[in-house]
Amino acid sequence: MIELFACLGSGNSFKPWLALQQLGKPFKLCLVDVLNGQQKSPDFLAINPLGVVPFLVTSTGASIGESNAMLWYLAEDSPLMPTRAEERAQALQWMFFEQTKLEPFISPARFFTTLKPEERDLRASDIEIWQALAEPNLFRLDAHLESREFMLDSGYSLADIAIFGYVHVIAEAGLSLLDYPAISRWITAVEATKGFRPLAELSPAKIKAA
Ligand SMILES: N[C@@H](CCC(=O)N[C@@H](CS)C(=O)NCC(=O)O)C(=O)O
Known part of the structure; x- marks a missing residue:
């Protein structure tokens, strides 16, 4: 197993x-x-x-x-795996984007804001820097999602799960989902997929x- x-x-x-x-x-x-x-x-x-x-x-x-x-x-x-080669490459593109442009900033900002709040004040200036680094990439993601329901045109895939991992908890990193209406709508769509937990x-x- x-x-x-x-x-x-x-x-x-x-x-x-x-x-x-x-x-x-x-x-x-x-x-x-x-x-x-x-x-x-x-x-x-x-x-x-x-x-x-x-x-x-x-x-x-x-x-x-x-x-x-x-x-x-x-x-x-x-x-969860797209059938067309182009879309499999696009899935990888977004998974690399997640690991280089989102996760490295959202994850530590969230860690010191919510998971280890006793260190929040000590890390306040780092948290601000991480938030500022995440923001343009979240706007980029929001623009991508404006015209589609899921990350790839063919529908829900592993790319959505990769991006969802940290993006759905940006409020815990001190960022506001109100700034990202397309991301907010997409979060609701992911949460409605079959078997979501x-x-x-x-x-x-x-x-x-x-
Ligand atoms: N890029 C890795 C990140 C792995 C990672 O940094 N995991 C954290 C928890 S989310 C960890 O184990 N940190 C403990 C440590 O680095 O000692 C992945 O996507 O799996």
Whole structure:
């Protein structure tokens, strides 16, 4: 069975988790306590020597790091993978955009604003810089989504999941969705896709109950 190593609250961990949910693939969720450094423990380094999550081990024992690489693997031969070569390239284009122009700024701004609020004041000027770096790229994304329902013309795909991971929680990074009407509309559309499960469900209480 697929094993997904993930941490709570992380947009990167949420991406493969959501794809697994939407594709109905059985998997074992293994939580790693990143706030307490478990990702650098000898036990976890033996699984992923890079010491980060998410990390995925396939049913044949192959290891896959990087959330968007996991999406690519999980989406293979599924409705989440576009059928045309042009669109598969566009999916990659947006997944690289997410990792270089959005995630590096939204993720730390959110971390120090919401996940570790005790450090918010100390990091206030960094948070402002991260927000300012994210904003033009969010406007670029908003312009792209103005004329389409999902990231690719053919419909909902792995590119939407990749972008959704952090963009749907920009309010937790101190940014306002009111500035991005097309993104706001797209978030509602993603949340209405079949089998969608929110980030809040990737929580210890829900996991115990499952
Ligand atoms: N680009 C990677 C980012 C992985 C990453 O930085 N994960 C964070 C949690 S979201 C982590 O494990 N941080 C702990 C550390 O770097 O020690 C991905 O998309 O999977």
